[in-house]
Amino acid sequence: MHTPYTRRRRRPFKGTFATPPRGEGGRTYAAIDLGTNNCRMLIAKAKGGGFTVVDSFSRIVRLGEGVSASGRLAPDAIARTIDALKVCAGKISTWKVRRLRNVATEACRRAENAADFYDQVEARTGLKLETISAQEEAGLTLAGCRPLFASTARHALVFDIGGGSTEIAWVALDPGEAPRTIEVISLPYGVVTAAEEFRHMPAPEAAFDAIVARIDSQLDAFERRHRIARVIDDDTFQMLGTSGTVTTLGGIHLGLRRYDRKKVDGLSLPLEAIVDISGRILAMSAAERANHPCIGRQRGDLMIPGCAILGAISRRWPAPKLSIADRGIREGLLLAMIHRDRPPLMGGIS
Structure with missing residues (x-):
């Protein structure tokens, strides 16, 4: 599939740039x-x-x-x-x-x-x-992720686990047409807001379970309206996630010693890997999360709420695999x- 942009590495700037080319x-x-x-x-x-x-x-x-x-x-x-x-x-x-x-x-x-x-x-x-x-945030994310939709997909569940909220979109993918959003919901929980609200919990496992329960309760009406669970095993269905949480899980799945966007963007992550890696992160100490090459000190305390939000989505809609997007x-x-x-x-x- 054609990707609408490519990255190139640039050496540290020294001196002045030439005049930008015409055209x-x-x-x-x-x-x-x-x-x-x-x-x-x-x-x-x-x-x-x-x-x-x-x-x-x-x-x-x-x-x-x-x-x-x-x-x-x-x-x-x-x-x-x-x-x-x-x-x-x-x-x-x-x-x-x-x-x-x-x-x-x-x-x-x-x-x-x-x-x-x-x-x-x-x-x-x-x-x-x-x-x-x-709604505009979800639309921009959808436009940015469009190159990652499979040509065989006819419906997609697209989610973005942010810092302050999580947007979830149910999308129709018609051949030759731009993705069409059927409905977008915005949950008032992201990795930062969930971490702050549930930080009083006595153990990480308790916070994880509480966040999963809270998020799941807010997905129920969305599922009743669209009955997404009925199609998650179809070849025409695709689940796609974009966030620091899912890209971090992708890096851990690949065993990267340092995060590499080119290897993670577009990666297909099996459901079993999501469950396994989330469990491993939950079992880590705060120091172990901070020292992990794909997590780091600044993201260490946010991975448990992020995995919990992802866990709630994956339990509600246990698609066999998740497409990871480092774009949006x-x-x-x-x-x-x-x-x-x-x-x-x-x-x-x-």
């Missing part, structure tokens, strides 16, 4: 996805019906730390995030980006001081942020901007 190769775009846990950016040049990534950035900032309890973005979280966004602004300036879009998700949807935060960001970085709805909102943003500039060529994206 579509010189059109440079940037997309920032500011989530509850991560600040991520892609810079890309339009190429054919898609794009080629020329630079990227990702940093765990935990912007949504404490928002579920206080309803406000905390000063320390704001400072960490602005520091990350300064790096993004520098890269955007270096690459002379032609068009960009910077979006924020669940933490800023919840925070009563999001507008003040946006003013600080613009004053200190020059970047303008906007809050997107859960940023790719969807880039494709949408390129589409607006060059609408006649977008029909060729697959």
